[in-house]
Amino acid sequence: MRIKGDGSIRRFYEEENRPLYSKVSVVKCAGYEPAGVELAVRNTVNLLGGITNFIKPGSRVLVKPNLLMSKGPECAITTHPEVVRAVIHILKEINCQVIAGDGPSVWGKYIENVDQVYDLTGIRKVCREEDVRLVTFDKRRMRAKFPLTTWLDECDHLISLPKFKTHEFTLLTGAIKNLFGLVSGTYKTELHKDYFEPPEFAKILVDIYQEARPALTIIDGILAMEGDGPATSGKLRALGLLLGGADCVALDTVMAKIMGISNQEVLATKEAARRGLGENQLSRIKIEGEDIDKLNIRPFILPVNSVKINKLPLAVKKILKSLIRYYPYCLDPKCIHCGRCVKVCPRQCIRLSARIHFDYKKCIACFCCQESCPEAAIGVKKSILAKIIGL
Ligand code: SF4
Ligand code: SF4
Structure with a gap:
């Protein structure tokens, strides 16, 4: 078998x-x-x-x-x-x-x-x-x-x-x-x-x-x-x-x-x-x-990212999608410049020089970079609209 x-x-x-x-x-x-x-x-x-x-x-x-x-x-x-x-x-x-x-x-x-x-x-x-x-x-x-x-x-x-x-x-x-x-x-x-x-x-x-x-x-x-x-x-x-x-x-x-x-x-x-x-x-x-x-389990804290947009009705989502965005950013003091995020990015939109730079035009918000970072040095920031409507 x-x-x-x-x-x-x-x-x-x-x-x-x-x-x-x-x-x-x-x-x-x-x-x-x-x-x-x-x-x-x-x-x-x-x-x-x-x-x-x-x-x-x-x-x-x-x-x-x-x-x-x-x-x-x-x-x-x-x-x-x-x-x-x-x-x-x-x-x-x-x-x-x-x-x-x-x-x-x-x-x-x-x-x-x-x-x-x-x-x-x-x-x-x-x-x-x-x-x-x-x-x-x-x-x-x-x-x-x-x-x-x-x-x-x-x-x-x-x-x-x-x-x-x-x-x-x-x-x-x-x-x-x-x-x-x-x-x-x-x-x-x-x-x-x-x-x-x-x-x-x-x-x-x-x-x-x-x-x-x-x-x-x-x-x-x-x-x-x-x-x-x-x-x-x-x-x-x-x-x-x-x-x-x-x-x-x-x-x-x-x-x-x-x-x-x-x-x-x-x-x-x-x-x-x-x-x-x-x-x-x-x-x-x-x-x-x-x-x-x-068991009275306190609800889990959920990730701050693009998944939340999926809760919106499809029509609303289509209209707002380009405006409600989540971006990775580097928490500089934590970064050890290992370059791992650069290598893992499926869109090759991360560049490492003195600091980490993201090309947000190419970024697909997959957060593979965050997942692979050994130092928790990648955070998530929201677009202004996402902040305003609390997503
Ligand atoms: S993977 Fe993390 S620690 Fe390594 S370069 Fe990227 S942000 Fe810095
Ligand atoms: S979120 Fe994905 S596409 Fe965007 S920089 Fe990170 S790994 Fe690259």
């Missing part, structure tokens, strides 16, 4: 004549102390019926955390290695062969140093200690219209381990967005360049989800991120939750609810539900574990 567009778990369920559920488990976990994480991850899976509901014993499983960039787990940019370790333990108990890896942020001519990412995020240490093969996504095969890692072909199941974060371009990054890391190399840049409107980019994310659906997803929201996520410009948020499920649409819907966002605002979730790929109606999602209404 190999991971295909219709999802190996779906076929597994059908083979066993079991019902399909849009079930999401929500489990509290106060911190990253290993024993506590292990217990919480086990509860997350057990509330869904146990690991064998998703993974065949003895199979080969690709585990894909979110390893966006070379930062330590305390920054909450990447999936914590103890969450990965707990999943490895569960899979080993049913004699699975585990392979771990991710395609970190790759933009333009700049390729994130994967070795450094694996070292700093702590994933290499965990894989070494657990005797798990850690791979890079350097080989690819065209699936649908995307060059996806061939490790999908080599494995029977995919387990996705996203991080619970806001995202300046897609509003949130959770179950569906984590799959963007399956796209190989600089093709990610091409997608950002060609599909720079949020609704178009959302369709791309859903295309990828349609092609490579994980058997199981566990979202690390123990230490989450709010504000200008998903990288160094975001703010840490101690949330203390893990979310699990097989339906990424349902997972992102519950995640949006916890963040205080309407599910209609998350374009990828909306598009995936429209295509019948999952459930985005909370009333039709069975939440096991914590009652999220009783």
Whole structure:
């Protein structure tokens, strides 16, 4: 059995004549102390019926955390290695062969140093200690219209381990967005360049989800991120939750609810539900574990960027779009002149001399520069109209 567009778990369920559920488990976990994480991850899976509901014993499983960039787990940019370790333990108990890896942020001519990412995020240490093969996504095969890692072909199941974060371009990054890391190399840049409107980019994310659906997803929201996520410009948020499920649409819907966002605002979730790929109606999602209404979670601070314009009616949006704009700018004292933003910009509109200069005529407001900046040195400024009407 190999991971295909219709999802190996779906076929597994059908083979066993079991019902399909849009079930999401929500489990509290106060911190990253290993024993506590292990217990919480086990509860997350057990509330869904146990690991064998998703993974065949003895199979080969690709585990894909979110390893966006070379930062330590305390920054909450990447999936914590103890969450990965707990999943490895569960899979080993049913004699699975585990392979771990991710395609970190790759933009333009700049390729994130994967070795450094694996070292700093702590994933290499965990894989070494657990005797798990850690791979890079350097080989690819065209699936649908995307060059996806061939490790999908080599494995029977995919387990996705996203991080619970806001995202300046897609509003949130959770179950569906984590799959963007399956796209190989600089093709990610091409997608950002060609599909720079949020609704178009959302369709791309859903295309990828349609092609490579994980058997199981566990979202690390123990230490989450709010504000200008998903990288160094975001703010840490101690949330203390893990979310699990097989339906990424349902997972992102519950995640949006916890963040205080309407599910209609998350374009990828909306598009995936429209295509019948999952459930985005909370009333039709069975939440096991914590009652999220009783958790009294303060709404997340959302990114200050162009996503907000999507809340406006289409006609109004068309009229105002050229006037309501968001621009990256450099917070000079923080900038270390590493030049990384220059290399990642899909429109080549950043120039580095004594200072960073942006060509706003060419800028498409994708905020890849902000996402890749290691020093949180890129902020977002609003046009005058955006300020006046409070967007
Ligand atoms: S803004 Fe950030 S990415 Fe760009 S040169 Fe400065 S520190 Fe590097
Ligand atoms: S300068 Fe504009 S186009 Fe270039 S990466 Fe930043 S936001 Fe995107």
